[in-house]
Amino acid sequence: MHIGKGLLTYEEYLRQEKRVINIAETAGVVIDGFYCCPHRMTPCECRKPLPGMVNQAKSSYDIDISNSYVFGDMGCSDMLLAHHIGSKSILVRTGVGEGSLTAFRHTWADVEPTFIADNILEAVKMAIYE
Numbered sequence: 367m368h369i370g371k372g373l374l375t376y377e378e379y380l381r382q383e384k385r386v387i388n389i390a391e392t393a394g395v396v397i398d399g400f401y402c403c404p405h406r407m408t409p410c411e412c413r414k415p416l417p418g419m420v421n422q423a424k425s426s427y428d429i430d431i432s433n434s435y436v437f438g439d440m441g442c443s444d445m446l447l448a449h450h451i452g453s454k455s456i457l458v459r460t461g462v463g464e465g466s467l468t469a470f471r472h473t474w475a476d477v478e479p480t481f482i483a484d485n486i487l488e489a490v491k492m493a494i495y496e
């Protein structure tokens with residue numbers, strides 16, 4: 367979305383992607399793929415809560431979506447995406463997560479996250495040890 371709005375260049379996105387890969391590799395984590403929506407059109411099929419990026423990943427990897435998690439702080443995009451694709455979900459209270467649970471709860475009122483976590487570390491532990 368930021369690329370499509372001109373707030374971030376694709377080159378800067380790639381630099382940030384590389385930075386995340388380096389941090390993950392240092393921690394012994396392998397990231398299989400990255401997906402982004404650089405498109406300007408709205409709504410774009412690859413922009414959450416629509417499933418385009420998940421469908422791209424599914425075409426490249428054998429993913430058991432019903433046993434996978436969507437993590438995020440935004441109910442109206444992350445939690446709705448999880449609902450649309452039939453995955454589990456964890457809403458983190460950091461970022462805009464607390465607001466998603468209060469002032470903006472009406473924007474995703476029909477959906478319940480599988481778990482609510484205080485932060486991403488707690489969310490990862492919930493996913494691993496559920």
Ligand SMILES: [Zn+2]
Nearest residue numbers: 403405410412
């Ligand atoms: Zn897109």
